[in-house]
Amino acid sequence: MVRKIAVNVARLVIAMTFILSGFVKAVDPLGTQYKIVDYLKAMQLGTFVPDFLTLTASVLLSAVEFGLGICMLFAIRRRLVSLLALCMMIPMTALTLWLAVANPVTDCGCFGDAVTLTNWQTFTKNVVLLGCVAIVRYRPLDMMRFVSKTNQWIVTNYSMLFIFAVSAWSLYDLPQFDFRPYHVGTNILKGMEIPEGAEMPTFETTYLMEKDGKRQTFDIDHYPDSTWTLIEANTRQLTKGYEPPIHDFYINDIETGEDITMQLLEQKGYLFLLVTPHLGSADDSQFDRINELYEYSRDHGYRFYGLTASDEKAIGQWRDMTGAEYTFCQSDETVLKTIIRSNPGLLLLKDGTIVRKWSHNNLPQLDEEQANKSLEQLDIGHLPKDTTPRKILDIVLWYMLPLFLLTIADRLWAWSKWMKRKEETNKIFKLLRKKKMRKKIVAGNWKMNLNLQDGVALAKELNEALAADKPNCDVIICTPFIHLASVAQVLDANVIGLGAENCADKEKGAYTGEVSAEMVKSTGAQYVILGHSERRQYYSETPEILKEKVQLALKNGLKVIFCIGETLEEREANKQNEVVKAELEGSVFNLSEEEFRNIVIAYEPIWAIGTGKTATAEQAEEIHAYIRSIVAEKYGATVADDTTILYGGSCKASNAPELFAKPDIDGGLIGGASLKCADFKGIIDAWKK
C-alpha cells in the first residue's frame, strides 16, 4: 500500500512537471529554440546547426515532454514510459550538473520564461525528478490507470494533436501566453526602474603588492604602507544586487551612435517599433502592409522606427527589397528577440507602454475609413481586454474537458465490466442479481388432501392473511381438480395464483376420468404442476407423456411447474445431475425459448419428499446451480438467469430462510406445510428475512 502510494505520488510529480514544462515550451517555440542555440554555443557547436533544425528540436522537445507527462498522468504504456523518462532524466541531470558547475548559460530554460530557475535550482529539481522516476521505474505497474488500455490511444493522439497545434499557433502568431518582461501592458521605463533602497551589486577589489621581492595580496581594509609596490588590482563582483525586469533595453541612433532610449520612451504619444532582430532572416512577405502602416503613422504624425541588430548593409538591402522609408535604429539582438517572437514583429507603444504586439502574419489592416481615424479613435490604439482567462477557458474546453469526459466514460465502462465479472464470480452479487431479476415463488401442492369445504376455507384464510400482510414473492396454491373453480372464486388473483396438480396428455374426447389443460384453464387457474415424482412413480408418467402434457398446458395458456429430482439410490450413486438433466431433456428442452420462458422448474429430491429429510441448503444450491447451467447451455445465460427454480422436499418455515438465501434457489414447492395457513405463511415470510 505504502509502496503504491509512493509510486503514484512520484508519478504525479513527474507528470505535472513534464506537462508544465512541455506546455510552456510549446507556447513559445522560438524562445525554446533560442535557448537550444545558447546551449549549442556554450558547447562551441552554435555555427554547425541550421535554424530549421533547432526549431524542429524545440517543437519536438516540447511535444516529447508533454507527451511523457500525459502518459505518466494517465499511466499509459507504464513500463515503456517510465524507461523513457529515466533515459531522459539521467543525461538531463548530468547536463544540469555541468550547467551548475560551469555556468555557461545562466537560465536553463526548463519552463521557458514562465518560471526562471538558477542553475543550482535546476539541478536540484532534476535530482528530485530523477528520484521520482527511479521510484516509478522500480514498480511501473503500480501506477493506477485512469483510462483503460483500449482507450489510451485517444488520450495520446489527442494530446499530441493539442500540443502541436499550440506550437503551430504560437509560431504563426505570437506566444499565446507571454511570460516575458515585454508583455502587453508593460511600461518599459517602469520596467527599467530600480526601486529606492534596492539591493546594489557589491564588488571586492584585491591588490597584489610586492616588497623586497616578496609578493602578497591585500584587500582594501588591509592596504599596506607605501613601502609596498602595487603589481595588480583585481575586482570581482560579489553579489548581483537588484536587477530590474528590463535591464538591457537600449535604442541607438545608427548615424550618431547616440543612445536615444529615454528620448523615445519619455516622449508622450504613440510610437511604432518594427522589431527585426536579424534582417537577413526576416520574413519580407508582408512588407506592403508594413509600409501601409508606416504611411498611416506618418500621415497622423506618429513616430515609426525599425529596430534591428543588423548592420547598415543589411538595412540597405532591406530598404531595397521592401521599399522601407522608416528610420532604423540599433539594439541588442537578444533583447529584440525577447521583445517579440516574430521577425519582423510590430510593437505599438503609447507613452512608453506597450499597447499592442503583432506578428508579421497578423499585422493590422486598416480600411479607408479607419486609415482616416487617429489611433485614439481606433481599437488598436488602446490596450486590449485581458484575453488570458479566455485562453485558459479555451484550453479547458477544447483539451481538458474532452479528456475528462473520456476518463469518466471510460471509468464507468470499466466499472460496469468489473461489476459484470463480479456478478459472474461472486455469490453475493449473483444473489443480488437473482433477487432483482427472477420471480421468487412459494407454491403449495395440496396433493390429495382436504375436501372441498376445507380447501375453500384454507384458500380464504390464506387470501385474507396475505391481503393483510403483503408477501414479497409470488404465491401459488395448486389444488385437486375439484377445488379449482371454487377456490378461484375466493382468491384475489393479484395476491395468490392458482394451479392444478396435473392435466391430461390428450386434448379432449373419450378419456374417462381425465381433465384436460383447457378445462383447468377454464376454472381460472394459471398454473399446472407436471412431472411430479409421485405421478411418475405411481401413475407411470413417462418423459414422453409429460412432453405431451407440457405442450398442451402451454398451448392452453397455463404456466408449468415442472418437477424433477432423483431417488435416494440415484443420489447415493451420485447420479443426481444425470437424472435431472435427462428429465429436462426428455420433456421440456424440446421447447422453443419463448415457450420455455413459461416453465418454472421445481427440483424435488424424491428422498426428501414427505420424509422430513431435507436436502441441505448447500446440496440444494449445488444442484440448482447445475440445473441453471444446463438451462444456460440450452437456452443461453439470459434465459437461465430468468428461470425460476424452486426447491421442494420437507421445506418448512424453519429451513426456508437458509434455503432461499442461496443464489440459485428462487423459492419452494411445498407439500405438507402448505396445508395449514400459518405454516405456509411462515415459509412465504422467509423471503422477508
Ligand SMILES: O=C(CO)COP(=O)(O)O
Ligand atoms: O412433493 C412436494 C411438493 O410437491 C414436497 O412435499 P413435502 O413438502 O411434504 O415434503
